Amino acid sequence: METQSSYRRFLPVVLWAAALFGSYFVLQALIAPFVEGITLSLKIVLDRLREIGTFLLFILGGLALIEIYFYQIFFRQPRNAIAAIVTRLLQSIIALVVLMSFGYFFELTDLVRYGEGAVGKFFRAPIAWLSALQSFLVNAKIATKDHAAVLGLSIVVLLILVTFGIIQWFSTKKNSRLGLAYLLILPAFIGILFLIIYPFLFEIRLAFSNASLGTQATKNASYGLIYGWENIKTLFTSTVAKDAKFFDVFWRTILWTVINVTFHVSGGMGLALLLHRPMKLQGFYRTLLVFPWAIPTTIAAMALRNEFDNRYGLFNILLGDLQNWLATVSQHTASVVAVGNTFAFLAQHIGPVSWKQDPFWAFISILISNIWLGIPFMSVIILGGLQSISQEYYEAAEIDGASKIQQFRFITIPLIRPVLTPAIVLGVVWTFNKFDVIYLITQGGPQEKTDILVSSMYKAAFQFYRYGFTAMFALVIFIFLLGFTLVFLRMTGGLKSSTD
């Protein structure tokens, strides 16, 4: 029953998608004779679906095998002594082969180099066996070259399944309270292991190398502590990307983070407090106010870049209008000397600015953009926190004669702290690391005067190809952020409630 209803819930989505794609292809077929130029065709769609399907099958199949393996470790116990020996032996063999494959994967992705000796042969053995199997299949005319890989893999999978079958047959059921928990977190854990831990280790290794475009990334790179020292020295004494020095960029990053988060939190708090009352049109305002969050960042950033144009951008048009208005007013009030002079003074000093060429204004422009983009998120979070506070507290405070400010200070702030603390921590970390806005609006220019650490790092890696240096750079940033977060959480006791 339940499964059926959940199918039914997803059915409309699937049908909508199918209808959308169906009508697209029908329309395309209809207009094809008249318009040439639409490149998406059915063939491309099917190709991509096949590609992704294969990929998913691969991942899910692999995960399923690993899950079965651990299921048997947690939930099955051998019937007798002989069975125990056989089972453990088979399980150890599987584990060993998997570890060997990992070793091969490490070498394939250049984390380590085993060389041509016995170690290398050992780790390459499973792959050597697999390719031997494939070439056997081809030579014995069982499969063509194209199908040999698939068939070879299927045979391996079949072998593993047979092994699992044997283990299953030799064992009886066992209860395990914790087994299920580990089985449940296993897939995510494996994903994180491969996609976060492994690249992280790779990064550390890279930090102690001289990898760059000249060494063809890691291909001809040399490793050693001396290179790590070189990288650190370059980082702190030389330029980080092209023009900027580390500490200039560092302080600018701190400034960027502090200003952004301050404005995000106070702006978000202000909007949330305005919205959090019985009022008409609340839903309407809320919808409009999340616009900057809802619009894709790329588009918003490019649109804002346009608005910072010196002549045709919104900001300079408005500033120009303001200047004209002030000048007019100063002419009209010229009879009252003091007022007229004040306006004339203002008209002289307020006016269009060069957002692109002046480093200060360029920095202001990215700040404006990022503040505009970030306030809705905070206000939604804070509004949610406010709505979860029971109204009774305020009524009680009202009776006790507490002022609005006191109520805010002693009821609202403490009660939304569980929401606010993680939001601020994540806000700081995200802002510190958020450079797509900078990259899209100023490219860090002029003369890298608006770069923050992360955007300098991106440039060092993908414009100047200084890989080893970038890795060390990233490591330094990471250590700094980690330290900040630990100190902040220690100070606020923020996550205690969430981890127990």
Next chain:
Amino acid sequence: MTTLTKNAKAPSANPVSRAIRWFFYRGHGDSPFKTILVHAMLIVACIIAVYPVLRVITISLRPNDTLLTTSLRIIPENATLNNYKEVLFGDATKHRKSDFFLWLWNSISVVTITSVVSVILAAVSAYAFSRFKFPGRATGLVFLLTTQMIPAGMLLLPLFIMLARLKMINTSLGLIIAYAVTSVPLTIWTLKGYYDTIPVDLEEAALIDGASRARVFTAIILPLSTPALAIAFLFSFMGGWSEYLVARVVLQKNEIFTWPLGIFTYAQQFTVSWGQFSAASVLIAIPVMILFLYSSKWLISGLTLGSVKG
């Protein structure tokens, strides 16, 4: 004493002063003055929030010869849909084919798969984190949060080199892998927080009645946490949907560009075609924004219920 206060609070005889008094101070709720002030401030905030978005639409409607203008009108003079036509159907005179749907399809396929996989992985492991007390649980949770400290570009470099070694640069699979990195840990946290708010009694009752853990999970937990799952999916989807920097590193061929890379080809030609850029932006942004605003009623519950407990 009592008579004095009574006198002070007694309604003034003069109707004007009574009205003014009522305007600024009403016994309960907000006074009309405050209401007007609140609405005024909110309207200003809304204009600030919405106007830049409207300007994108304005630029997309401008005819090519008046693209650069200092006019602030929302609907430009001689408004035209020409830019939309060129984006959707290509431009025969400039020999430019329309890759718009191709980019859209690339984005949809990559981001959907990433989000589905990461939400499934996260939903399952968040359940374990929420309901079981196992050794390594607290460490695991803190570790997941620590991964958020890793600068975005930091894992990008090793991933880039790894993908290059595995010959997955310039494939959409490479991009799927690169995107999957970022979303899983935070999704686990969000969902774990949400599961924590679902009473354990429900499950215990079901378990006593003989239901298996799997059935408890699919029949009780998943249906109850639909809002959180939707939010997790939406977050992961939105995160990948407008991502530019990672995609720029991993993809270099026009055929597999996602739309953020795609619309930048409008901005990178000799003459930047802002009109077409904006038209494409509008076409992409509108469905996403509708989806986002439609689900915003879930947003609040999904985001905050997790972190506020008892």
